[in-house]
Amino acid sequence: MIKIYFKIICIIFLSTQCNKSLLDDIKELQEENKIQSERIDSLLKTIDSLVNDITEIKLQQSSDYDYLLSLVDQIMLNINSVSGENFQILQDSIKNIRGDLIAVSLEMASFSNQISSISESVNSQNVQYGSLYESLVLIQQKIDSINAIPKKLFNGRNYRTNFEIQASIFKVSYNEIYEQPNWIEYKVRNVNNSLSRSGYDFYTVDSVFTSNIDDYDNNVWDKGHLAPAASFSNTQENLNATFSFLNCVLQHYNLNRYEWAQLEGQIRDWSTSLSGDIDVKVEIIHNINHEVLPTGAHIPSAFKKTLTFPDNSKKCYYFPNQPTNGKDWTEFEIQCD
DSSP states (O other), X not given: OHHHHHHHHHHHTTTSOTTSOHHHHHHHHHHHOHHHHHHHHHHHHHHHHHHHHHXXXXXXXXXXXXXXXXXXXXXXXXXXXXOHHHHHHHHHHHHHHHHHHHHHHHHHHHHHHHHHHHHHHOGGGHHHHHHHHHHHHHHHHHHHHHHTHHHHHHHOSOOOSSEEEEOSSEEEEEETTTTEEEEEEEEEOOOOOOOOOTTOOOBOOTTSOOOOGGGGTTSSEEEEESSOGGGSTTSHHHHHHTTBGGGEEEEEHHHHHTHHHHHHHHHHHHHHHXXXXXXXXXXXXXXXXXXXXXXXXXXOSXXXXXXXXXXXXXXXXXXXXXXXXXXXXXXXXXOOO
16 A cells, blocks of 8 residues: 555656655655645545445445346246236335445445546546546446346336426426436416316326336325426316426425425416516436435435526525425525526
């Protein structure tokens, strides 16, 4: 490890005289710039920690992958004999495996982001970090490939992360891996919204792999409308369109039923008082450490809503996907980019 440190430091300080001893170099740099020295120490510790973590993950994943692949081979050999209740048990087990793999995938993405950040801050270390980053990318690709196995077994199709769909009342970008939208756009118009939503429930779309009712069973997550039903209850067709799972997110019930709903009502009031359409865009945000349900759906970390008024002025709001603790909806307003 000392040899590795020496090589890295020599690359970082290529402009200095590498024929000096390592201690002289460090001492001279510390005297010239204490802040620079502390950053070097921090970078070296980060590299050491990452290398150790990656080594441990590789060792663990090697056995995990062998086990998983053997399990998949066994499934393929016996798939024709699996039916009924046994098939459901098998499917649930594979979903759990998929959830574990997603968690590992997120951790590897975090490592990749750290490496990328360090590489950008110290250009002279690109060669060293580039090699490490390429290794992380290869691991990530293997994880993604294995993660796709259960879906391929049961659905036989590829999954899109940015599938844009122009529906009748909204445009949406959908992530079939996360089973949640990336963003959605729609217009709130000053129309007579008087139809009742009684009897409606969310439905899946054959051409898109979305979340479904299983993801909302016995937990705190509401089937949260993005384009609200109350803003499109002027016709049966429009109202029905809001109940597509394309227009649905895993949203904490406290947020969905209070501050989120209050802002939706305010937008309808604005469209009436301003006598014009209001463009709405909702961005669904997933942090690196976001939760993944056993069913495979990913829980959003937050929602950003941008409103564009008839005079092109804007208002923006940021809602963490968690209990709102009785806050007023106005407290979630942020500066627009």
